[in-house]
Amino acid sequence: MDPVAAKFIGAGIACIGMGGAGVGVGIIFGNYLAAAIRNPSAAQGQFGNLIFGFAITEALGIFSLLIALLLLFAL
Amino acid sequence: MADPIHQFQIVEYFPIAKIGGAEIAFTNSAAHMAVAVGAITLFLVGATASRSLVPGRMQSAAELLYEFVATTIRSTAGSEGMRFFPFVFTIFAFVLTVNMMGLVPYAFTVTSHIIITAALAITVFLTVLFYGLYRHGLHFFNLFVPKGVPIYILPLIVAIEVLSFLSRPISHSVRLFANMLAGHITLKVFAGFIVLMGSALGAIGWAGAVLPFAMIVILMALETLVAFLQAYVFAILTCIYLNDAIHPGH
Numbered sequence: 551m552d553p554v555a556a557k558f559i560g561a562g563i564a565c566i567g568m569g570g571a572g573v574g575v576g577i578i579f580g581n582y583l584a585a586a587i588r589n590p591s592a593a594q595g596q597f598g599n600l601i602f603g604f605a606i607t608e609a610l611g612i613f614s615l616l617i618a619l620l621l622l623f624a625l
Numbered sequence: 626m627a628d629p630i631h632q633f634q635i636v637e638y639f640p641i642a643k644i645g646g647a648e649i650a651f652t653n654s655a656a657h658m659a660v661a662v663g664a665i666t667l668f669l670v671g672a673t674a675s676r677s678l679v680p681g682r683m684q685s686a687a688e689l690l691y692e693f694v695a696t697t698i699r700s701t702a703g704s705e706g707m708r709f710f711p712f713v714f715t716i717f718a719f720v721l722t723v724n725m726m727g728l729v730p731y732a733f734t735v736t737s738h739i740i741i742t743a744a745l746a747i748t749v750f751l752t753v754l755f756y757g758l759y760r761h762g763l764h765f766f767n768l769f770v771p772k773g774v775p776i777y778i779l780p781l782i783v784a785i786e787v788l789s790f791l792s793r794p795i796s797h798s799v800r801l802f803a804n805m806l807a808g809h810i811t812l813k814v815f816a817g818f819i820v821l822m823g824s825a826l827g828a829i830g831w832a833g834a835v836l837p838f839a840m841i842v843i844l845m846a847l848e849t850l851v852a853f854l855q856a857y858v859f860a861i862l863t864c865i866y867l868n869d870a871i872h873p874g875h
Contacts, residue, residue, distance in 0.1 A: 602861065605854040609800040616803040619810050623630040 557621050564618040571611025578603045629813035633737055633806070653733045654741070661722040661735070690718070697861055702868040709867050712752070716745060717860035724805065724852035728845070736855075737805040739798060746798035749863050757870035768873040797862055804855045808848045815841050 582600045586593035637650040672687035680688055694714045698706045720736060727734025735741055757765035769786040770779070818837040822830040 601854060602858065605851075605858045606800075609804055609855075609858075612803045612807045613799065615807045616799075619807060623628065623810075 561618040561621040564614050564621065567614030567617075568611040571607055571614070574607040574610070575604060578607060629810045629817065632809060632813060633734070635738075654735050654738065657726060657733045657735050658723065658741075661719060661726055665718050665722055690714075694860065697857075698864050701861060701864040702871060705871050706864060706867055709752075709864075713860055713863055713867070716749070716863055717856055720745070720801065720859050721853065721856035724856055725849075727805065727809065728848060728852060734805050734809055736801055737809055739802045742798040742802040743794070745859070746794040749797065749866055750794040753866045753870040756867075757873060760870070761873055765870070765873050768869055793866060797859070797866075801855050801859050804851055808844075808851055812841060812844055812848065815844060 578600065582593075582596070585596070636653045638652060638656065640648055640650045642649045668683075669687055672683040675681075675684075677684065691714070694717055695707070695710065698710060698713055702709070723735045726732050727737065757768070761767075769783050769790065771782060771786070774782050815837050819834040819841075822834045822837070824830070826833065
C-alpha cells in the first residue's frame with residue numbers, strides 16, 4: 551500500500567477511539583443531570599466532581615486524537 | 626496553508642553551554658517559562674507586600690489561589706498532605722500560568738512539549754516513591770496489596786497494581802501534554818479554514834468564513850476552560866498520588 555494512503559487510513563482509524571470518550575462524557579453528564587433533577591439542592595456541591603470526571607474522560611479521547619494528529623503531521 | 630504543527634517549534638535564542646555533543650541553549654520555551662515564573666513571583670510578592678486584615682484586590686486574588694489549592698490538598702490527602710503544600714502550589718501555579726500564556730496568540734505553549742510535562746510527572750512520581758519509602762519503609766508496598774482480596778487472585782491483583790503504579794507518570798504527563806497539543810492544533814486548523822475559504826472562493830468565501838471564525842471563538846472559550854481544568858487535574862492527581870505515599874494501606 552502507498553505509505554501516504556496508509557498514514558491517512560491510520561489517522562482515520564485512530565479517531566474511532568474518540569467515540570468511546572464521547573460515550574463516557576455522555577454518561578457523566580447524563581447521570582449528573584438525572585441526579586440533579588432528583589435532588590437539585592445537592593447538585594451544586596457535585597459540580598467540581600462533574601468537571602473533574604469530564605476532564606479525565608475527555609483526556610482519553612484526546613489521546614486517540616493525538617495519535618491521529620501525530621500520524622497526519624509529525625510522522 | 627500554514628502548518629498547524631509550526632507553532633510548537635523550538636527556536637534557539639542564544640547558546641549557553643555545550644556538554645558533550647549536546648548544545649544547551651536559551652530557547653523560546655525557556656523564555657516563556659522564565660516569564661511565567663517571573664509573573665507568578667511578582668504577583669504573589671506584590672499581593673502580599675502590604676498584608677492587611679481586610680484584603681485588597683490583589684491580596685484577595687492571592688488568598689483565593691492559596692485557599693483553592695489548600696482545600697484541594699485537604700480534601701484529597703488529608704491535613705497531613707499540607708506539608709506538601711509548597712510543592713503542589715508550585716506545580717499548580719506554574720502549569721496554570723503556562724497554559725494560560727499559551728492561549729495568547731503568537732505565544733508558545735510550554736506544556737505542549739512532553740519533555741516539560743514528563744519532567745513534572747516524574748518529579749511527582751519520585752517524590753511519592755521516596756517519601757513513601759522514607760516514611761513507611763517496606764510497609765509502603767502495602768499499597769500494592771489491597772485488603773480483603775481472596776488469596777487465589779491476589780498475585781494477579783498485585784501485578785495489576787504494580788503496573789498501574791508504574792504507568793502513572795506516563796498517563797499523568799501525557800494527559801496534560803496531549804490536551805494542550807490537540808487543543809492548539811484544533812484552533813490552528815480552524816484558523817486555516819478561514820484563510821482557505823477566503824483564498825479559494827473570494828468574496829463569498831470571506832463571508833462564509835464567519836462560520837469557522839465563530840467556531841474559533843467558541844473553541845477559544847473551551848480551550849480556556851481546558852487550560853484551567855488540566856492544571857487543576859494535574860494538581861489533584863499529584864495530591865491523590867501523594868496521598869498514597871502518606872497513607873499507603875488505607
